[in-house]
Amino acid sequence: MNALVESRHLEFRRNRKVELSIVIPLYNEHEVITAMYERVTAVLAILAIPYELVLVDDGSRDGTPIMMNRLAAADPSVIAVFLSRNFGKEAALTAGLDHATGNAVIIMDADLQDPPELIPEMLQAWKAGVDVVCMRRRSRAGESWFKRYSARRFYRVLNAISDVDIPVDTGDFRLLSRKAVEAMKQLNERNRYMKGLFAWIGLPTSIIEYDRMPRAAGATKWDYLSLFNLAFEGITSFSTAPLRLAMGVGLLTALFGILFTLWIVAKALFLGDPVQGYPSLISMITILGGVQLLSIGLLGEYIGKTYYETKQRPVYLLRDVMRCGKSVNETEAAPHTTFMSVGKETYVRFK
Structure with missing residues (x-):
């Protein structure tokens, strides 16, 4: 009962x-x-x-x-x-x-x-x-x-x-x-x-x-x-703009590298200035390395989200x-x- x-x-x-x-x-x-x-x-x-x-x-x-x-x-x-x-x-x-x-x-x-x-x-x-x-x-x-x-x-x-x-x-x-x-x-x-x-x-x-x-x-x-992490979560959950931004920065960096190379060649051919090897090389490596790491990090964030979703926890x-x-x-x-x-x-x- x-x-x-x-x-x-x-x-x-x-x-x-x-x-x-x-x-x-x-x-x-x-x-x-x-x-x-x-x-x-x-x-x-x-x-x-x-x-x-x-x-x-x-x-x-x-x-x-x-x-x-x-x-x-x-x-x-x-x-x-x-x-x-x-x-x-x-x-x-x-x-x-x-x-x-x-x-x-x-x-x-x-x-x-x-x-x-x-x-x-x-x-x-x-x-x-x-x-x-x-x-x-x-x-x-x-x-x-x-x-x-x-x-x-x-x-x-x-x-x-x-x-x-x-x-x-x-x-x-x-x-x-x-x-x-x-x-x-x-x-x-x-x-x-x-x-x-x-x-x-x-x-x-x-x-x-x-x-x-x-x-x-x-x-x-x-x-x-914690607030920064939440903000970053919001941006990466509802926009792929960071990936497009990374691609845009990469394109601009590549364009800058081309223009800088042309400038060095022009100086050597027409002005007779010696090529500044070490400073220019270090600058380019630093810039390109930073852009690459940033882009890889953003890409990794999105791949990481996909990884967690596939676990189906x-x-x-x-x-x-x-x-x-x-x-x-x-x-x-x-x-x-x-x-x-x-x-x-x-x-x-x-x-």
Whole structure:
């Protein structure tokens, strides 16, 4: 009898209609998770709609997983997704979208730089008929002028060389309709730049401007090297312009070499100047060597992406998923997952 009741309970949870899902990736955010939960749920309580909070732990090494477990045990609307290790924010966002069941899905950061109080305005824009609501940063409080300037320049450079029109000054804070989420699930590449993928699906989009707040607590996990790597990932994922640029530099260098050779011959024949062997030779070797290494490096980056794609590794692995204070078992898993038992831990492989 208990098994039958539990089965009906699970079936109810599968079929229940969720109007809104909030996907929040977390990495070492124990200092802000409680404040984030209270502010988000306060806004959702006013809306009075069926919702779920999909919290994704990206391999945190602090108290974040423990706090997520407590929230999932205390609040049936919280789904705690634990990745097996740190796969990066793009993978964590992918995991969140895979587990979100709402008709609309909002992605936001845990640090409260993206104000939850804007959720009603985002829902209003979605109900007006668009599939994607992008939140454009009008100002970025708490960030250095260099970070603001470099971010502003990057988005414009990326748009200039990309085949996809990516909204400028927008981060991951946005709303996706169920149609947009299902479209995102069809994109199976391993090297993921989510802002570009959101734009690539090409569904009707509305833009809302807002003022980004400083972090509520804790420190950012994004240093300048990480931001540079993310920017480079975005450029190489959505444009082959660097390869064309390398080819153009090669052509210009070859032309310069030809003109320089003609100049040396002309000086020797008509002006009687001796050929400057060592300095000119070293200069040409240095220039050509630098151009060649740069071109090989760019080519290697693209070949490396192809190499990783051919491996067909999953975007992420799951350690556990908590719903209503209980670990999800195989009967509750989404149809595109496969559970693997390793020792005392359970993992999920996405096909």
